[in-house]
Amino acid sequence: MYKSGFVTVIGRPNVGKSTLLNQIIGEKISIISDKPQTTRNKIQLVYTEEESQIVFIDTPGIQMPRNKLGEYMLKMSRSTLEEVDVLTFMIDSSMEIGKMDSMIIEDLKKISTPKILLINKIDELKEEDVLQLIDKYNKMDMFEEIVPISALEGTNIAKYVELLREMIPEGPQYFPEDMITDQPERFIISEIIREKALINLEEEIPHGIYVGIESIKKRENKELIDVFANIYCEKKSHKGIIIGKNGSKLKEIGQQARKDIELLLGSKVNLQIWVKVEANWREKENKIKYFGYK
Numbered sequence: 001m002y003k004s005g006f007v008t009v010i011g012r013p014n015v016g017k018s019t020l021l022n023q024i025i026g027e028k029i030s031i032i033s034d035k036p037q038t039t040r041n042k043i044q045l046v047y048t049e050e051e052s053q054i055v056f057i058d059t060p061g062i063q064m065p066r067n068k069l070g071e072y073m074l075k076m077s078r079s080t081l082e083e084v085d086v087l088t089f090m091i092d093s094s095m096e097i098g099k100m101d102s103m104i105i106e107d108l109k110k111i112s113t114p115k116i117l118l119i120n121k122i123d124e125l126k127e128e129d130v131l132q133l134i135d136k137y138n139k140m141d142m143f144e145e146i147v148p149i150s151a152l153e154g155t156n157i158a159k160y161v162e163l164l165r166e167m168i169p170e171g172p173q174y175f176p177e178d179m180i181t182d183q184p185e186r187f188i189i190s191e192i193i194r195e196k197a198l199i200n201l202e203e204e205i206p207h208g209i210y211v212g213i214e215s216i217k218k219r220e221n222k223e224l225i226d227v228f229a230n231i232y233c234e235k236k237s238h239k240g241i242i243i244g245k246n247g248s249k250l251k252e253i254g255q256q257a258r259k260d261i262e263l264l265l266g267s268k269v270n271l272q273i274w275v276k277v278e279a280n281w282r283e284k285e286n287k288i289k290y291f292g293y294k
Contacts, residue, residue, distance in 0.1 A: 004053040005085035005168025009118075012100040015092045016120040020151040021045050021056050024161060025180050048177045052165050055174060057084065086167045087113045088160075089143070093121040095129060097136075109142060114167055117143040118160065123150040186213040189261055193229055193273065196256040200249060201242065208234035209242070210278070218267075226270045227261060232278040242275050250275065 009017045025045050045056040081087060089108060091101055108115060117137050122130050130148045137146055145163050149156040181188070190211040197209055214228040231250075233239055243250045250273060258271040 001170055002051060002053075002173065003165065003168050004055070004171035004174055005164075006055045006057060006083065007086045007088060007164055007168070008057040008081065008084045009088040009090055010081070010104065011090035012098070012104065015090045016151040017090055020090065020118070020120070020149070020157070023151055023154055023157055024056070044181060046175045046180050047161070048173070048175070048179075049165075052168065053173050053175065053177075054161070054164050054168060081107065081111050081113065084113060085169060086164055087111065087115045088118060089115060090118040090120055091133075091137075093119070093124040093129075095133065105140070105142075115143050116160070116163060116167075117146045119146065119148045120151050122148045122155065123153055185264070186216060188264060189213055189216070189227060190229065192260045192264070193231070193253070193257045196253045196260075197231060197242070199256070200253050208238065224268045224270055225265055227272070229271070229273045231273060231275045233275065234277070234279055236277055239275050239277055 009020060011017055024047055047054045047056065087108070089104065094101075097105070119130065119133050119137075125133075134146050134148065137143060144167070147156055147160050147163065149160060151157070190213050194209065194211045197211070201209075210232045212230045212232065214230060215226070216228075217226045218224070219226065231242060231253075233242055241249065242253075244252075254271050254273050257273075258269050261271060262269045
C-alpha cells in the first residue's frame with residue numbers, strides 16, 4: 001500500500017516554516033531569513049520514502065497586505081488551505097496568541113481539512129511553558145495533533161513526519177523519487193541570491209527587491225558555470241545601498257550566494273550580479289506578473 005498526499009505549512013511570517021521544510025527535505029530550497037515575508041511563491045517540496053511520498057507546499061504565510069504583491073501573497077496562501085490532505089499550522093514560542101495568529105485561527109475554523117499544530121522554537125521555552133501552550137491550544141478542539149518542535153535543532157521533526165505518514169491517504173507517487181522540488185534551478189538560484197540580500201541589507205530595502213536570472217551557462221571544457229543575475233530595487237537611493245561603498249555590499253552578497261549556488265550545482269561558479277531600478281514595482285500589476293508572481 002503506497003501512500004501520498006499534499007501538506008501545507010502555514011503561519012504568520014518568521015515562525016520558522018522554511019527552516020522546518022529545509023530540515024525535512026535536507027536541501028536548502030525554501031528561502032530562510034530572519035526577516036518576515038521572505039517566501040513569495042507557492043513552492044512544492046517533495047519528500048519521498050519507500051512506501052510514501054509527502055508533497056509539502058510552502059506558502060508566503062498569512063500577513064496583512066501592504067501592496068499589490070502582498071495581496072497576491074495572501075490570496076495564494078489562503079488558496080492552498082482547501083487543496084491539501086493535511087494542514088499544518090505553525091506558531092512560535094510566544095506565550096500569548098497575537099493578532100495575526102488569531103486571524104489565521106479564525107480562517108482555520110472554517111476549514112474541514114485535518115490539522116496539526118506545531119509549536120516551534122521550544123528550545124527557547126521552559127518545559128512548563130511548553131505544556132501550558134499545548135493545553136491552551138488543546139482547548140480549542142480543532143487540531144488532530146499538537147507537536148512541540150525546534151525546527152532549527154531538529155527536535156521532534158521525525159515525530160511530525162510520522163504523523164503525516166499516518167494521515168495522508170493511499171495514492172500514487174506523484175513525482176520521481178529523486179525530485180525534491182517542482183521549482184527550476186534558476187528559481188532556486190534567484191532565491192539564494194535574494195536570501196543573501198535579505199541578510200545583508202537594511203530593514204526597509206529587502207522587501208522591495210526582486211532577483212532575476214539572465215542566464216546560466218556551462219563553459220566548454222571547463223568545470224565552471226557562469227551565472228548572470230539582476231537585483232531589481234524600487235528606488236535609486238536603494239541601488240546605492242545595495243552596491244555599497246566601492247561595491248562592498250554587493251560583493252558580500254555575491255560571495256555568500258556563490259558558495260550556496262556551488263553546493264546546489266556541484267560545480268565552481270562565476271557569479272555576476274548587476275543592480276537595476278524598477279520604480280515601485282510591487283504596486284504594478286503588470287510588473288508583479290512579469291516577475292513571475294501569477
